[in-house]
Amino acid sequence: METKKWTQLWLDYKKAYDGEGIWKIVLNGFTDSQVVVANALYEFRRGIKALTGESVLEAGKDEEQGKKLLTLTISNNDSVSKEGYHIQGSDEGILVEASDERGVLYGVFAILRQIACGKSALEVSEASSPSNPLRMMNHWDNMDGSIERGYSGESFFFEKDEIIINDRTRDYARFMASIGINGVVINNVNVKAAASYLITDRYYDQVARLSEIFNDYGISLYLSLNFASPIEIGDLDTCDPLDKKVISWWKDKMKEIYERLPLLGGFLVKADSEGRPGPFTYGRTQADGANMLADVIKPYGGIIIWRCFVYNCTQDWRDTKTDRARAGYDYFKDLDGAYHDNVILQIKNGPMDFQIREPVSPLLGGLQHTNQMLEVQIAQEYTGHQIDLCYLIPLFKEVLDFHTHCCEGKDTVADVVSGRTMGNSLAGMAAVINTGNDANWTGNDLAAANLYGFGRLSFDTDLSAEEIAKEWIALTYKLPEKEAGVLCSMLLRSREIYEKYTSPLGIGWMVTPGDHYGPSIDGYEYSRWGTYHRADHLGIGVDRTDKGTGYAQQYYEENAVMYNDPEKCPEELLLFFHHIPYTWKLKTGKTLIQHIYDSHFEGEEQARGLAADWESLKDVIPAVSFDRVKERFERQLYNAREWRDQVNSYFYRKSGIADEKGRTIY
Numbered sequence: 001m002e003t004k005k006w007t008q009l010w011l012d013y014k015k016a017y018d019g020e021g022i023w024k025i026v027l028n029g030f031t032d033s034q035v036v037v038a039n040a041l042y043e044f045r046r047g048i049k050a051l052t053g054e055s056v057l058e059a060g061k062d063e064e065q066g067k068k069l070l071t072l073t074i075s076n077n078d079s080v081s082k083e084g085y086h087i088q089g090s091d092e093g094i095l096v097e098a099s100d101e102r103g104v105l106y107g108v109f110a111i112l113r114q115i116a117c118g119k120s121a122l123e124v125s126e127a128s129s130p131s132n133p134l135r136m137m138n139h140w141d142n143m144d145g146s147i148e149r150g151y152s153g154e155s156f157f158f159e160k161d162e163i164i165i166n167d168r169t170r171d172y173a174r175f176m177a178s179i180g181i182n183g184v185v186i187n188n189v190n191v192k193a194a195a196s197y198l199i200t201d202r203y204y205d206q207v208a209r210l211s212e213i214f215n216d217y218g219i220s221l222y223l224s225l226n227f228a229s230p231i232e233i234g235d236l237d238t239c240d241p242l243d244k245k246v247i248s249w250w251k252d253k254m255k256e257i258y259e260r261l262p263l264l265g266g267f268l269v270k271a272d273s274e275g276r277p278g279p280f281t282y283g284r285t286q287a288d289g290a291n292m293l294a295d296v297i298k299p300y301g302g303i304i305i306w307r308c309f310v311y312n313c314t315q316d317w318r319d320t321k322t323d324r325a326r327a328g329y330d331y332f333k334d335l336d337g338a339y340h341d342n343v344i345l346q347i348k349n350g351p352m353d354f355q356i357r358e359p360v361s362p363l364l365g366g367l368q369h370t371n372q373m374l375e376v377q378i379a380q381e382y383t384g385h386q387i388d389l390c391y392l393i394p395l396f397k398e399v400l401d402f403h404t405h406c407c408e409g410k411d412t413v414a415d416v417v418s419g420r421t422m423g424n425s426l427a428g429m430a431a432v433i434n435t436g437n438d439a440n441w442t443g444n445d446l447a448a449a450n451l452y453g454f455g456r457l458s459f460d461t462d463l464s465a466e467e468i469a470k471e472w473i474a475l476t477y478k479l480p481e482k483e484a485g486v487l488c489s490m491l492l493r494s495r496e497i498y499e500k501y502t503s504p505l506g507i508g509w510m511v512t513p514g515d516h517y518g519p520s521i522d523g524y525e526y527s528r529w530g531t532y533h534r535a536d537h538l539g540i541g542v543d544r545t546d547k548g549t550g551y552a553q554q555y556y557e558e559n560a561v562m563y564n565d566p567e568k569c570p571e572e573l574l575l576f577f578h579h580i581p582y583t584w585k586l587k588t589g590k591t592l593i594q595h596i597y598d599s600h601f602e603g604e605e606q607a608r609g610l611a612a613d614w615e616s617l618k619d620v621i622p623a624v625s626f627d628r629v630k631e632r633f634e635r636q637l638y639n640a641r642e643w644r645d646q647v648n649s650y651f652y653r654k655s656g657i658a659d660e661k662g663r664t665i666y
Contacts, residue, residue, distance in 0.1 A: 004167065004168075004171075005439060006168060006171070006437075006439050006440070006441065007439060007440050007441065008171070009175055009440075009441060009448055009451075009452070009476065010175075010178070010448070010452055010472060010475035010476050011047075011174060011175060011178060011475075012476070013046075013047050013050035013051050013112065013116055013475075014050070014051075014116070014478040015050070015051065015052075015053065016051045016052060016115050016116060016118075016478075017051075017052060017120065018052065018053055019048070019051075019052030019053055019054030019121070020052075020054075020068060020070060020120070020121065020122060021054065021067050021068030021069060021070045022054055022055060022056070022057060022067040022068070022069060022070065023044075023048060023054060023055070023056040023057065023069075023070050023071070023072055023093070024056070024057045024069060024070070024071055024072070025041060025044075025056060025057075025059075025071070025072045025073075025074070026071055026072070026073045026074070027074050028073065028074065028075040028076060029075055029076025030074055030075075030076060030101070030104060034101050035215075035216045036101035036102060036104065036105050036215075036216065036217065036218050037074070037101050037104050037105075039105065039174075039177075039216055039217055040074075040101075040104045040105040040107075040108040041056075041108075043105070043108055043109065043112065043174070043178075044056065044072060044108045044111070044112070047108075047111075047112035047115075048112070048115075048121070051112065051115045051116060052115070052121065056072075070092065070093040070094075070121070070122075071092055071093035071094075072093055072094050072096070073093065073094070073095045073096065074096045074098075074104055074107075075095065075096070075097050076097075076098070076099065077097040077098065077099060078099050079099070080097055080098050080099045080103060080129070081099070081129035082099065082100060082103070082129070083100060083102045083103050083106065083129065083130050083182070083218075084098065084099070084103050084106075084127075084128055084129030084130065085097065085098045085103045085104070085106050085107030085110065085126075085127075085128060085129075086098075086107070086126075086127045087107050087110055087111055087114075087124050087125065087126050087127075088124070088125050089119075089120070089121060089122040089123050089124040089125060090122060091122060093121075093122070094111060094121060094122070094124060096108065096111070101218065102182065102218040105177055105217065105218050106128075106130075106177075106180055106218075106459075109177070109178045109179075110124070110126055110128065111124050113178075113471065113475065114126070116474055116475050116478070117470070117471055117474045117475070118474070128459075128460060130180060130458075130459045130460070131414065131418050131458070131459060131460055131461040131462070132417060132418050132419075132427060132428040132429050132458050132459070132461070133418075133419060133425050133426065133427055133428050134182065134183055134344070134373060134426070134427065134428025134429070134430070135180055135181050135182050135183065135428055135429060135455065135458040135459060136181065136182070136183035136184065136185065136222070136373075136428065136429070136430040136431070137176065137181055137183070137184045137185070137430070137431055137433040138185045138189070138268065138375070138430050138431065138432045138433060139155075139157065139184070139185060139186050139187065139188070139433055139435075140188040140189065140190075140379070140432060140433075141155035141157050141158055141186065141187055141188055142155070142158065142187070142188050142192075142193075142195065143158040143161045143162075143187070143193065143194040143195050144158070144159075144160065144161060144193070144194075145158055145159040145160060147188075147436055148188050148190065149377075149379050149381045149432070149516075150379065150436050151379065151380065151385045151386040151387070151434065151436070151443045151447075152386060152434060152435055152436030152437075152438045152440075152441060152442050152443035152447075153436035153437040153438035153443070154436055154437050155436065155437065156168050156169070156172065156435070156436070156437040157169075157186050157187075157210075158187075161193075161194040162206075163203060163206035163207065163210065165206065165209055165210060165213070168437075169210065169213055170213055172435075173213055173214050173216065173217040173219055174217060175441075175451075176217065176219055176455065177217035177218055177219060178455075179451075179452055179454075179455025179456050179459065180455050180456065180458065180459030180460075181219060181455050181458075182218055182219055182220060183219065183220045183221075183222055183265055183430075184214060184219055184220075184221060184222065185222040185223065185224055185268045185430075186210065186221065186222075186223065187223060187224045188224060189224045189268060189269075189270040189307065190224075190270065190274075190276065191224050191225060191226035191270075192226070195224070195226070196226045196229060196232050196233050197233060198223055199223065199225070199229070199233075199253065199257050200233060204260040204261065207221070207223070207261055207264075208260060208261055208263075211261060211263040211264060212263065214263075215263045220263065220264075220265030221261075221263065221264060221265060222264070222265045222266055222267060222268055222305070223264070223267055223268070224267070224268045224269070224270070225267035225268065225269050225293070226277075227239060227269060227271045227276065227277050227278050227279075227289065228277035229253070230245075230246050230249045230250070231277075234249050234253075236249060238282070239277060239281075239282075240279075240281075240282040240284065241279050241282070241284055241288045241289045241291075241292035241293075242282070242284060242288060242292070243282075246292075247292060247296065250292065250293065250296045251296045254296045254297050254299075254300065254302075257300075258300040258302070262300075264300075264302060265302065265303065266297060266302035266303035266304060266305065266342075267293065267297070267302070267303075267304055267305065268305045268307065268346070269289075269290070269293065269304060269305065269306050269307065270307045270309065271286070271289055271306070271307075271310070272286070272310050273307070273309050273310045273311065273313075274309075274313050275313070278310075285335060285338075286306065286310065286331060286332060286335060287335045287338040287339050289306075290304055290306040290339055290340075290343045291338075291339060291340045291343065294339075294340045294342045294343045295340065297342070298340075298342050302342070303342045303343070303344060303426065304342065304343050304344070305343075305344050305346050305373065305430075306339075306343055306344070306345050306346065307345075307346045307375070308328045308331070308332050308345050308346065308347045308348070308361075308363060309328070309348055309353075310327060310328065310331050310332075311324045311327035311328070311331075311530065312324070312327065312530065313528060313529055313530070314528050315528055315529065315530040316528075317525070317526045317527065317528075317532060320534075320543075320548075320549075321549055322530070322549075323530070323542075323544065323549035323550075323551050324351075324352060324529070324530030324531065325351040325352055325544065325549070325551045326351070326549060326550070326551045326554065327351075328347065328348075328351055328361060328363050329351070329361075329362050329363050329366060329554045332345065332363055332367065332370075333363065333366055333367065333554075335370075336366075336367045336368060336369050336370050337368075337369035337370060338370075339370050339371070341371070341426070342426070343370075343371060344371040344372065344373050344426050344427070344428075345363075345367065345370055345371065345372055345373065346373045346374075346375045346430055347361050347363045347364055347372055347373065347374060347375060348361060348375045348376075349361065349364075349374060349375065349376050349395075349396070349399045351551070352508065352509075352531070353382070353531075354376070354377040354381055354382050354383070354432075355382055355503065355506075355508035355509065356382060356383050356390075356395075356495070356498060356499045356502060356503055356508070357499055357503060357505075357506045357508065357572055357573065357576075358506060358508060358573075358576060359506075359563070359573055359576060359577075360399055360402045360404070360413060362404075362554040362555045362559075364402075364404060364413050364416055364417070365404025365405070365406035365407075365411060365413065365416045365421070365556075366404070366406070366554065366555075366556075368406060368407075368422070369422075371422075371424055371426040371427060372416055372417055372427060373417060373427060373428050373429065373430055374399070374400075374413065374417040374428075374429045374430070375429075375430050375431070375432070376392070376395075376396055376399070376429070376430075376431050376432070376454065377431065377432040378392060378431045378432065378433060378434045378447075378450040378451055378453075378454050379432050379433060379434040380392075380434065380447065380450075381432075381516055382508075382511060382516055383495075383498060384498055384517075384636070384639075385515075385516075385517045386434060386442060386443040386444045386447040386632075387443075387444065387517070387632050387635045387636055387639065388498055388607075388632075388635075388636040388639060388640075389444070389446055389490065389491075389494040389498075389610055389632070389633070389636065390494050390495055390498045391446075391449055391450065391453070391465070391469065391491040391492065391494045391495055392450045392453070392454075392495065393449075393450065393453040393454070393457060393465040393468055393469070394465040394492065394495050395495055396453075396454070396457055397457070397464070397465050399413055400412065400413050400414040400417075400457075400461050401413070401414065403558075403559075404416065404555075404556060404559070405555075405556035405557070405558045405559060406421065406556060407421050414461045417429055418461065428458070429454075429457075429458040431454045431458075433451065434447055434450060434451055435451065440625070440628065443632075444628070444629060444632045445476075445625045445628055445629050446490075446491070446629055446632075448472070448476065449468075449469060449472045449491055452468070452471075452472045452475075453465070453468045453469070453472065456468050456471065465492065466488065466492060469488045469491045469492060470484070470488055473487050473488055473491075477620075477621060477622075477625075479617075479620050479621075480620065483616075483617055483620045486613050486616060486617060487613075487617065489613070490610050490613050490614065493606070493610070494610065497603050497606045497607055497610065498603070498607075499603070500599040500600065500602055500603025500606065501599075501600050501603025501604050501607060501640045501643045501644055501647075502519070502603070502643050502647075504575065504595065504596045504599055504600075504647075505541075505571060505572060505573070505574045505575040505576075505592075505595070506572055506573040506574060506575050506576035506577075507533050507540065507541065507575040507576065508531070508533075508576070509524050509531040509532075509533065510522075510523065510524075510533065510647065511523060511524070513527070517639070518639055518642060518643075519642055519643045519646040519647060521533075521535075521646060521647060521650045522650075533575070534579060535650075535651070535654055536654070537654055537655060537656070538581055538582065538655075539579055539580050539581040539582055539584070539592070540575055540579070540580065540582070540592075540651070540654075541574065541575035541576070541577075541578050541579040541580045542575070542576065542577070542578075542579065543577075543578060543579045544563075544576065544577045544578075545563075545564045545577065545578065546564055548579075551577075552564045552577055563577050564577070566578045566580065566584075571586055571587060574586075580592055582651075582655045582657055583657075591657075593651060593655050593657045594659070594660055596647065596648065596651050597648055597651075597652075597659045597660075597661075597663070597665070598661075600643065600644040600647050600648050601644060601648075601663060603640060603643070603644065604637075604640040604641055604643070604644040607636055607637055607640040608637060608640075610633065610636075611630075611633040611634075611636070611637055614626075614629060614630060614633055615630070645665075645666055648665045648666075649665055649666040652665045
């Protein structure tokens with residue numbers, strides 16, 4: 001059998017122990033004609049053989065002589081919550097209880113995960129149900145094969161305007177199901193060229209096949225939609241959402257789409273943002289646009305996911321009152337409650353754009369009568385391009401644990417996006433994914449921890465970043481305890497280290513324009529994108545208080561008061577909310593300028609520590625993986641040095657204040 005040209009990521013199970021006996025399968029209330037159940041059984045057979053060396057009896061076959069017979073019993077239990085599972089090992093085998101097929105699949109993957117992490121098959125035990133109804137991956141893949149903000153090769157869905165379907169497609173579905181993902185958007189939110197035709201005869205057959213492969217693993221396929229489709233692929237001269245001709249066109253189109261793509265979950269829409277068409281063109285609101293599409297898709301059970309990444313991208317840098325951070329709240333807050341019940345607003349974790357540090361978007365919880373979904377980015381656009389090690393799960397945990405003060409007792413972001421706050425079922429989390437057609441899927445082998453981690457966290461938001469890291473390490477590398485601890489520590493330290501040598505105290509954006517990798521402190525300072533740090537010879541930071549842009553006042557009072565006062569503002573966000581003198585004393589007793597110097601020297605030094613830690617693992621990491629990651633660390637160290645020296649030199653030249661420790665600054 002030909003070896004696959006790609007890895008099996010965390011599903012490349014290593015031998016855990018010699019098994020207790022041969023297995024048989026008993027189904028109560030489920031059948032192996034149910035395709036998701038059949039795939040769960042396939043995964044169990046494959047996984048248990050790799051982990052324990054034991055096999056599963058074929059139906060009707062007798063057990064082998066001298067082998068203890070163990071039973072995997074899969075039973076329907078309607079008291080188990082939707083997509084949830086109960087697993088329990090005993091001397092006789094394992095019982096899996098679920099109320100639906102997805103629960104069965106997730107339960108089986110949980111069994112294999114626990115065995116890989118050190119339990120015997122007869123010791124597994126867990127009762128779990130998903131924290132979030134929707135757990136989605138957003139691909140920014142273009143149909144020519146390129147990936148916007150992709151750092152792991154080309155697309156494995158598209159090539160030369162054609163859809164690719166092969167064994168890798170199925171493996172991708174397996175990986176996503178194993179971490180609890182139940183929705184995938186396959187194409188870029190910036191829909192253009194051939195992608196506009198995904199909802200036409202040109203691609204229906206291939207899209208239908210993709211949707212079937214995904215559905216076999218409990219995943220709904222979604223498409224990014226071109227709001228201007230009535231113009232671009234229809235015969236209309238407008239896409240005004242209130243125009244009767246436009247509404248009629250969309251009604252006919254949705255009927256056609258669902259006749260050909262009955263498994264389609266719905267559409268993701270980016271409108272009126274960064275040059276994309278939308279309802280603003282016609283003097284309409286975001287609700288007008290979203291609701292029109294929601295109404296025509298509703299008969300088919302589909303949903304419209306409407307992105308809130310809407311802002312003025314032609315800003316005048318001289319204008320100190322217009323604030324990109326305000327835009328999402330300004331555009332969407334007043335329409336709270338105006339969106340129809342099959343619309344969900346997808347909101348980025350911060351008000352800007354996936355920076356290493358920014359406050360939680362005030363829209364999350366600020367909307368009290370609208371379905372909301374959290375959007376994060378595991379593609380490391382601003383966090384190291386999957387070159388620099390940056391484990392993002394601690395960042396996501398901070399967002400989920402943030403208290404919005406929107407509802408007493410149920411006010412965290414996790415409460416809001418799970419639907420607990422509003423009592424709604426249209427809620428969840430989505431990630432801009434970090435995969436490509438590289439053999440290891442994520443460019444940097446260690447970046448797969450973010451892919452795995454997002455799925456596990458979206459399924460169970462109570463998991464800690466450390467628990468997830470330990471799971472991923474056990475599944476991917478199966479290291480001795482000491483070495484596993486080294487790698488876990490590397491992951492957990494990496495986000496803080498990256499932040500230290502790049503962006504001080506929440507300022508962000510000092511990146512090379514265009515590709516966003518490496519330092520260019522003034523690269524965006526005089527641009528149209530609204531991404532300024534406002535550094536002068538006296539200080540740095542953006543005044544977003546009630547005396548500045550007023551952004552801080554978009555939060556509920558408890559947070560608004562905190563952010564508005566530089567003495568109360570969390571220091572890691574100080575420069576996001578305030579213009580601060582270089583001589584300002586931080587809680588450590590250091591001046592602001594000394595903190596900038598120290599953090600950049602420390603960050604670069606600690607990055608070298610990460611590389612040294614990786615070198616110490618050479619004898620226990622497979623050579624191919626070790627060498628790939630080592631090469632990434634070589635590039636990271638160059639990057640960290642450039643950040644250290646360019647940022648420190650810039651602020652020394654701005655402030656004229658020397659480093660107290662006398663280190664070399666240029």
